[in-house]
Amino acid sequence: MSVQPLKLVQFPTTEDIPNYSPFCVKAEVLLKMSGLPYEIEWTDDPRKTPNGKLPMLRDGDKIIADSECIKLYLTEEKGVRFDEHLSPREQAQAHAFATMIEERSYWTLVYDRWVVEKNWPVTSNHWFGKMPFPLRVIIPKIARKGVRANLVGHGIGRHSAAHIFKVAKMDLDAIAAQLGDQDFLFGDKPSSVDATVFGFLVNLTNGQMTAELMETIKSYSALIAYVERGLKRWFPEEITAEK
Numbered sequence: 001m002s003v004q005p006l007k008l009v010q011f012p013t014t015e016d017i018p019n020y021s022p023f024c025v026k027a028e029v030l031l032k033m034s035g036l037p038y039e040i041e042w043t044d045d046p047r048k049t050p051n052g053k054l055p056m057l058r059d060g061d062k063i064i065a066d067s068e069c070i071k072l073y074l075t076e077e078k079g080v081r082f083d084e085h086l087s088p089r090e091q092a093q094a095h096a097f098a099t100m101i102e103e104r105s106y107w108t109l110v111y112d113r114w115v116v117e118k119n120w121p122v123t124s125n126h127w128f129g130k131m132p133f134p135l136r137v138i139i140p141k142i143a144r145k146g147v148r149a150n151l152v153g154h155g156i157g158r159h160s161a162a163h164i165f166k167v168a169k170m171d172l173d174a175i176a177a178q179l180g181d182q183d184f185l186f187g188d189k190p191s192s193v194d195a196t197v198f199g200f201l202v203n204l205t206n207g208q209m210t211a212e213l214m215e216t217i218k219s220y221s222a223l224i225a226y227v228e229r230g231l232k233r234w235f236p237e238e239i240t241a242e243k
Contacts, residue, residue, distance in 0.1 A: 005037035007058040009049070012042040017207035018199075018235055020126065022106055023067040025199030027055040030071055032234045033190065034080040044130075068102075071192055082192035090186050094193035097178065097185065100171060101200050107156045108168035109203060112211040114147045116161065119210045126209055168213055175201070176220050183229060190233075198230040206231075 008031060010024035018025045031038045046054045050065045057064040057073065064073045074080040083091050113123045124140040131139060151157025156164060175185075175197060184190045185197060203209075204217040205227045217223055 003037065004060060005039045006031065007039050007041050009041045009043055009056040009058065010054050011046075012044065013040075014207070017202060018231075020203065020207060020209055021054060022109070022196075022199035022203055023053075023102075024055045025202060026195045027057065027067045027070050029195035029198060029230075029234050030067075030074060030082070030192065033082060033192075033195065034074050034078065036074070036078060036080070071195075085189055086186055086191055093178075094186060094191055097175070098193045098196040100174065101196050104156070105168060105171040105200055107151060107154050108164050108171070109200070109211065109213060110147060111151055111157065111161075111164050112168075112213050113209060114144055115151065115157075116212060119212070120144070122208070122210050165212060165216070169216060172217060172220060172223065176222055179222055179226060181222070184226075194230070198227065198234075201227050202230065 008024075008027055010027065011019055011021050013019050018028060028040075041058075043054070046052055049056045050063060053066065055065075055067055055070065057070045059073075059077075064070050071082070075082065083094065086094060113119055124144075128136050128140045128143070130136075148157060156167070159167075178185050182188065184194045186193070201217070201223055204211065204213045205224055
């Protein structure tokens with residue numbers, strides 16, 4: 001009896017970046033790390049998922065929404081041991097780094113793309129440019145208003161741009177300090193936190209969606225090299241570091 005591959009439902013990818021959603025990148029890297037067979041299903045409309053967000057994993061008739069729930073499912077139901085090579089202390093540190101990225105760093109990127117005026121046209125065109133008129137005029141305004149509200153609700157949207165980008169640089173400093181001269185955050189073997197960090201950083205180094213943080217990260221040669229290693233390891237056919 002053949003094993004049916006898992007199906008990862010995510011936003012469409014591009015030729016220059018695995019996915020413009022750091023969480024979709026995270027989920028796919030976790031699947032690649034797991035060694036389990038999987039297929040990709042693309043959708044532009046996350047409203048059909050259980051929590052209205054992407055990525056989502058299908059395993060037969062089971063639906064697992066949210067990248068962290070996908071990680072837990074792969075661990076608890078599929079027996080994948082992403083972090084067994086880490087000590088309890090390192091696992092705690094990895095958890096803290098992943099939480100920093102997902103609960104703070106990610107939102108600085110959202111602000112950068114959706115609120116900074118000079119970046120907004122590129123963001124709007126990427127997500128809504130293929131919509132028919134007049135939807136491509138109306139929907140982006142509604143979506144941007146919603147994102148602004150989410151940023152305020154999170155708290156980071158209540159601060160000035162200068163403070164937000166200062167916070168983002170602090171997070172990059174922390175990642176760079178932890179990485180040091182290692183291949184991955186905790187040595188020469190990747191762990192689940194690398195899926196999270198790579199998903200965030202590849203969005204700062206590759207792609208055509210402009211952001212202030214894409215200029216900031218240029219001063220972190222170790223982080224750029226880290227992304228290049230991740231691309232060659234996990235996406236050698238789809239994307240090359242030279243693009």
